[in-house]
Amino acid sequence: MAGQHFRVWFGERAATSDELRRIEDIEVTQEMDAFWEARLRMVLCLDAQGAWLHWPGATSAPFSRVRIELDNGSGTFTPLIDGPLTSVDAALDSQPGRSSATMVVRDDSAFMHRDEETEPPFQRRRASEIARELFGRFAQIGETRIEETPASPASTTRRGTALQFLRELGRTCDRHAYVLPGEQPGASIGCFLPDPEGPSALPPLVLIGDRRSLASASVFQDPDGGARTQARVLRVNDQGETTFDTSAADLGLMRDLPALPADLTPRRLLHPADNTREDPAGAASAQARRDGYVYHLSSQVIPGCYAAVLTPYQKVRIDAGATPYSGDYLITKVVHHITPSLYTQQFDAKANSQTEIAGAAVAEALGGGVQISVSVSGGIF
Known part of the structure; x- marks a missing residue:
């Protein structure tokens, strides 16, 4: 390289x-x-x-x-x-x-976090429309990447900075509000997007073998993670009740197996601060997705052994041998350290499921099969 x-x-x-x-x-x-x-x-x-x-x-x-x-x-x-x-x-x-x-x-989201304000409610506006309008108020945002949201609540009120408000909106409709550096200087990209669903565009990171690019990997399993989220809202128009129930398994797993069996999956109520819409599906899905990330990984890339630059909000495959921890992860944090002679990347990532390991895969990881060597020695005293 x-x-x-x-x-x-x-x-x-x-x-x-x-x-x-x-x-x-x-x-x-x-x-x-x-x-x-x-x-x-x-x-x-x-x-x-x-x-x-x-x-x-x-x-x-x-x-x-x-x-x-x-x-x-x-x-x-x-x-x-x-x-x-x-x-x-x-x-x-x-x-x-x-x-x-x-x-x-x-990053340029600092400009969106300068002034706290209140403004008249947004009437019958989807969160994606509000995000497009707010990003457009800042000259530093040259373009936007926004995935449309379905719900149009009767009223949405802003109090606080534009960035705070967008992130609060994101919690109710399963979106992240953030700003990326653009291709050209001085023209950043305003994003209002969910977690990526498609395959990773990054090359795999490998822990073991000739293509090794990771120095080490630490995996932590959240003992309280993987919960189903239940929501219940009283409708204003007819005094009826809207209920919604979902989990990470319903929303789509990153790998073969859920983190927990269905009969051991805990249940959590949608947090009252997020349970403010007549249709609770977006907020409940967002909470279930956040709770679903059970596996949290920390690692460091070996300098000079990986061609790509890691960034959050991207998926990357991590090959850790024949273990349930191998598979796709969502990158949550990257620390780039640059000196005149060395460049390193440390990163955190998370996953909502585990990989099924067959016996053949374990044997292959051990060298193509299982070998047993028995040595017996005896002596007469």
């Missing part, structure tokens, strides 16, 4: 060679349902008069744009983050070579 390269944009200009040399490391944290954040640590030094040189706050205004792109060896640069400079942190030391300044950058 070819070497990795990164580049940084400050506003509309690319960082100079001198600015890139002063960057000691970059850490970009991408997480579902949270701000994406980058931290660029840059070296500082003193001149003969005791003044700090290369202070980034002297040349970069608050909320000026910063963009980071990475080429993982494929020859194509992938944007990791594009958004405003939200703060500059300092670590100052009297000893030479130990001082630094850290530029903190967030």
Whole structure:
């Protein structure tokens, strides 16, 4: 695999060679349902008069744009983050070579979380229509990716920031509200989408064998996960009752077997804060999908052994040998760590089901069959 390269944009200009040399490391944290954040640590030094040189706050205004792109060896640069400079942190030391300044950058959803407001209710509007309107109010959002929602409640009231409101809407209709960096600088993508259902477009991550690309993998099974969700709502128009019951198995599993047998699946009521619509199907499905992710995995990619760049909201297949843990996972968090000499990816992922392991697969994983060696020795005393 070819070497990795990164580049940084400050506003509309690319960082100079001198600015890139002063960057000691970059850490970009991408997480579902949270701000994406980058931290660029840059070296500082003193001149003969005791003044700090290369202070980034002297040349970069608050909320000026910063963009980071990475080429993982494929020859194509992938944007990791594009958004405003939200703060500059300092670590100052009297000893030479130990001082630094850290530029903190967030994705463009930071602009959507600045002002808390109330506005007149949205009457008979689907959540997808409201999301399209709110994203359109921000010049930093160049395009949108929105999957239509079916329900049109009588009234939806916004109180809080635009981002808070969109995420609350998402909880009631099984959607995530987030912002991705666009292909071009300064034009991010506003997303209002469910969890992906199709197969992964990423190459598999392998724990064992010649194609190994994972250093290790830790899997945690949530003992309270996998619940069915029940909802019950009193209708205003006829005083009747609407009920809905669903689980991750009903919504579609990622693998062969459910995490729990049907007779051991716990039942949970839809949370009262989300049970506010006459049709509770969207909110109940969203809660059941969240509760259905029983398996949580943490791992680290071996540097130089994987050609793709991981990001949340994507599926990836993980091959962990002949175990129930092999199969598709939904990536929930990725930490990209970039230095002038090394690039690493740490990530968290989750799954709502397990893989059925046949005896033949276990034998193949052990080398094509089962061999038994018996040694007997005896002695006379």
